Amino acid sequence: MIHWLRHSFERLRSVFQRAELDQELDTELAAHLELAIEENLQRGMSSEEARRRALISLGGTEQAKEHHREARGLPAVDTFFQDVRYAARGTVKTPGFTVAAVLTLGLGIAANATMFSMVSGFLLRRPPGRDPERVVVVTSVSPAQGFQPDANAVSAPNYLAWRAAGNIFENMAATDNYRAVSLTSQGQTTSVPSEAVTPEYFTVLGVSPHLGRIFAEGDDQPGRDHVVILSHELWDREFGSDSSLIGRSVRLNREDYTVIGVMPANFQMLGFTPQLWTPLVVTAADQTAAARRNRSLYVFARLKPGVTLAQARAEMKTLGRRAEEDFPDTEKGWGVAARTLPDFLVYLFGIRSALVVMMTVVGFVLLIACANVAGLLLARAGTRGKELAIRMSLGASRLRIVRQLLTEGLIIALLGGGAGLLLAYWGVKFVRANMAFNEAASAVPLSLDWNVLLFALGVSMLSAILCSLAPALTASRTDINSNLKDQSRAASAGRSQSRLRTVLVTAEIAMALFLLIGTGLLIRGVFLIQHQALGFQAEHQITAGVTLDSARYKDPVQQTLFVKDLLPRLRQLPGVGAVAAVSELPATGAGHVTLLIQGQPELPADQRPRTVDVIVTDDYFRTAGIPLLRGRAFTGLDNAAAPRVAVVNQEFVRRYLKDQDPLGKQVRLDLSGSTPAWSEIVGVVGNVKFYSETTRYDPELYEPFLQRPVSSFSLMVRTSSDPNGLASDLRKTVAQADLELPLAHVMSMSTIIERQKGGDLLFMQMLAALALLALTLAAIGIYGLISYSVGQRTHEIAIRMALGATGGDVRRMVLSQGVKMVSIGAAIGLVVALPLPRVFAAVFSDIDTSDPRTYVIVLVAIFLVALLATYVPARRASALDPIRALHSE
């Protein structure tokens, strides 16, 4: 083994010492000849004869050198370098060809690298901590259909039961996300996204703090729970990276918390953006039957060594079934799902299907680019037929020719890869700038990282093979005799070469059509969502999030008092039309609850009707511009002392109260933590989209704030002028009501909707850009082929014209060649694109992608572009001067 290694190393080394070794051999051979001549002279030969004999015995110095090189080095490597040198000379000698090929491939590779930087940033990034693949996230599976029904949060009783029962997990932790807290520092109170976690959380993830310590057992005991861990970003921004902060106290929700640790900067999980962590205190109230309806926890657990994910899933399924049997009232139909942490984060973020579509699109773009370059190489191989024939007649093997052409393809592909990475640098910059539409997306670092560089290299290699294999094989079949005998000066392409090029361009058209229809359907679907009516007036609204802390507003009465105090103050502000408080802003994804309707059978929990549940103050419908269709809206008289009332939307009536008078009907919501109470429906309002990106309408039920106060809600203020101009007035007014109460997300309603749709706009723009690129490349392909073939047929066309063909005849002839190709390609592309709407429907449940018009429009567009690309060379052909063309032959 060692011997073999040594020998291989020596051979490899000799490849790089070629000049030196050759020179030594020269000296040696010269000495050899001298010695031989001298011996021959001693035998009595003439000096001339002595020299001749010596040379004959040696058998040729060049052959001896070649033998020597083969014996000492790696002939394959030598040949490769020779090919590289040759190919490099070729690319420099034909700059036009090189620039066209490199640019085409560069565009294709840039699109791929840019898109892959998103795959790398979103899908391939490992979550922080030790062996994240061994961390499992346990979620509830909702019986209702909807967005990600199998990634529902878990109730506290279930978490406690699973933690007690589990013997497959090393440890288990629960977190409550999306809890905003008010942080007061230097007299300023701000709202900070936070996460309440059980003490085991950081241990389960296997992360260490940047400073101080992580939570320990006992930190969640009442009285000892006022400790906080800060994110690196918050520590840096609010406290100037002060290391002495550990052990000092900060003010959160009007109470003092001791800072015990700071997490490292790289502790970031996709989609989760808490700035601080406090202990999650599980109280007695969390263990009641009513708490089962309150599903707000994500459960993280680390697998015991040797336990597989499949075992964990089976175990959790059993536990889920047990809960279903023991508590059918609340658990019926609910299941349990388990995913690894990396898988869960990506799934929850919901970007995978969009990225799969984008990667498919850029893959096709690359194929089209490769087909174009392959066409260029084929054309060049045609003009080089004679050169190759000469080389083969001089003894080059076909394999040698193929290898050399592949090397040329490789050089072009690598240059294209370099150009592509350069373009991708701007591509990534563009994507990064446009991916900042919300906190979670902008927290993902996008860059040309190692993954992307390796990917680009792989793509370049693949392109090299795709581009040059067909031309190389065709060229290697060059018929030496006919090529050498061919006397014409014009380069002649073999029949098989031009046929192959036609096939390539036809395939390009098919792919471009397929791609255009696919992207067209998606763009139209997304556009419809972007521009759908949401059912309320989003313009001229400014909104802000309020979280009433339990230190001052624990009692619902205090919550009511605050709202009753604040809203009239806001109404006084100049330019304000109407003001309301609402538990969830419209079209931002409010929660669902199940309910009972009087007079209808009491169904098991998983079959009960479901409705979006929103709590609003009395002026809400007027403020939001939601039309009242029947009955009445809420008034200030619908307070805690009055009979409970509710307002529903049209969809609620259509689905659950068909052919009945909704007014006067009694409904009862299945709520956690409160005794069930019946409410009377007093009004019907127009439908509002549950989320800005869904196309369907959901049943909605509104309750008056005074009858069901909540501690977390949004303010909605309708203005007559630019809503953003009111932000500081809004803040000041709230500060007058409570100095230590921060407002979160002060922004206009339109901005909120835009931020929710931000990804869509980018998705649309990128799809459109790629579709345009594909179309352009295909057009270049057609143009290149037709104008090349016109050039080839100059002689024929000139004769035709000399024999009386008119310019129109020639134009028609060339055009028909193009039309034939486009027709075949379009037919193939159309057939392949037919099932696309069904495929998309399975991936994007909320986008309507069935639109026959898109097919027609794309078809017409392809034909127009193709005809234009054909027309230019056709015109040139018809303008040919037959006399001059024939003379020049």
Add this chain to the structure above:
Amino acid sequence: MCYTPVLVTQETILAESKLDLLQGTLDLMALQTLAVMGPLHGYGIARRIEQVSGDRVLLNQGTIYASLVRLQQRGWISAEWGTSSNNRKAKFYSITKKGRKRLAEDAVYWQRLSGVMGRVLGMQGEGENS
């Protein structure tokens, strides 16, 4: 890409048919020559092989250098620049310890093989006669 040295006898040149020699033969000859003669330059080795074969074997002398570089890379011989008898700069090769070991092994192998070949070919001749 194995290099195969070609030994051509006077007779086969006349018959214009070339005989491919088994791989490694020239390597072994060079080793043996160096083992017996001590340090020698390329020309010396080639001439010595020709002389030993009674000038019945014509060696394409240039091929000896491919053989020598291969032996050298394997560590069986070493080389050193020196001065030849006619006062010219020449490379002198000498066999190494590893080379001697290898030579001993290969010589046994070749002797056994040629013995067996002789017997096998002899047997065929008898069969034809009877």
